[in-house]
Amino acid sequence: MDPATGPQEKYHLITRNLQEVLGEDKLMAILKERELKIYWGTATTGKPHVAYFVPMSKIADFLKAGCEVTILFADLHAYLDNMKAPWELLELRTRYYENVIKAMLESIGVPLEKLKFVRGTDYQLSKEYTLDVYRLSSLVTQHDAKKAGAEVVKQVEHPLLSGLLYPGLQGLDEEYLKVDAQFGGVDQRKIFTFAEKYLPSLGYAKRIHLMNPMVPGLTGGKMSSSEEESKIDLLDRKEDVKKKLRKAFCEPGNVENNGVLSFIKHVLFPLKSEFVVLREEKWGGNKTYTDYEALEKDFAEQVVHPGDLKNSVEVALNKLLDPIREKFSSPELKKLTQAAYPKAKPAEKHTKNSEPENTVVPSQLDMRVGKVISVEKHPDADSLYVEKIDVGEPEPRTVVSGLVQFVPREQLQDRLVVLLCNMKPKAMRGVESKGMVLCASSLGEPRQVELLEPPTGCCAGERVYVEGYEDGEPEDELKPKKKVFEKLQADFRVSEDCIAQWKERNFLTKLGTVSCKSLKGGSIG
16 A cells, blocks of 8 residues: 655545545645544444445545544444444444454455544543533534434434434544544535534634545445345345345446446445456457546446446455455354344344244335336237336336326326336236336226326335335245235225325335325225
8 A cells, every 4th residue: 555645645545536525725734744634433333334345445545645544433323323223232233343344444455553443432431521512512502413413313203312412422523533634424514514613612623524425325325224225235145245236226328326336436446446347258358447437438328238337346346345254254253243233023123034924024025116218009909008117227127007098108208116026027918027017096986096106316226115124035026826916915005195005004215105196095006
């Protein structure tokens, strides 16, 4: 790891790929005099996933620039954030984070001896820190505290007081860790500006703030520990990595909200300064890119196929994950993982395996947001449409729907719909249909039909699930004889608020509820 020399070169390394820097002039002034002191903090809550390689690669940049880097395991923050980490699991989860973050850093070649590792509870329970929390609470309004944590602290109907303390503690950390700068995602911006406003009120210096963009997850939204389909766990098996990447949103030519491209840009390119697209000789053979913009341009112009891009990322990602998997194969760390993240009891989580043997559950259904690319009349059936629907796969699916009498063709074109993707393909008047568009239907006559509508802003391929059944894996293909869909469909209803439900549990995406326009009390199918 060759260090940068001059202030300008160091500034470039520190700020490359960042979305925003608050305090650029101060950053340059410090670099002209000495090395920058910076910290990155992570609350020890859900299991870290591959998106954590994004801040790890920036930490590698900071070290190349000669920075003094501190990594904070924010255990107390994890508890304050709506008790995301129960008190009895706090110590275990912090130990898990320490081991897995260090394994990630080692896998990308970061020398651990150049880093300082600190736990929040090492200093946040001291007399001095506690007094500063009280001093801060006498200055900060409830409005400012709530606003500061809006993007980070879990938002609930009846928030706990602990969530209002969270931003203040994160601000004080800058002083108690004796740093010049704090690094985080752009979702932390309100906490950063909160710290800039209030630390001087306590007589402490305003710090520099460096912000990474929020990298899309595999389904096109934020990659999240609580969204199973949007993330690849650091300990996932190779076959699981392949399966999740296969479902990843990677529409041909689309560079917006493309989690696969974003991972290349923010992780793989900074680490290696190149990326190799693996292709068969008949498609032009392997191609090495030495700058990301050239790869993005070729993808936008469909010179690079989504399937080749995914396969190439899979190979590169497994090289990063192999040493982490190996480290965590030890009996000691296996035991730690199980203790820190115990499997929920059946009463707490609903999965296929936690129900009686013959019970069907909504997580068995592979429901996804789809975007209708084209709509044509079926050549041999006046009542049927033949649609091409993008569900985040390399190629759109052909779907046959009996919607001609109910939904005008122009209303279907470019529409977001909910598609059931794991029904057995079925020939409908000579055209094979690979899915079913889910609709609400009125119970009386004349029959009315409305499309189920995902929340605004959803991306094709994003998972649709039933509340409380987020964690189960859908079946690869529903077996017609078992009538899984039919049994579940019997309890599908539209609520009085026009929200799609199963047994009064809402259909959801990570952006909110799935609904229809007006058919209250209707059935769904």
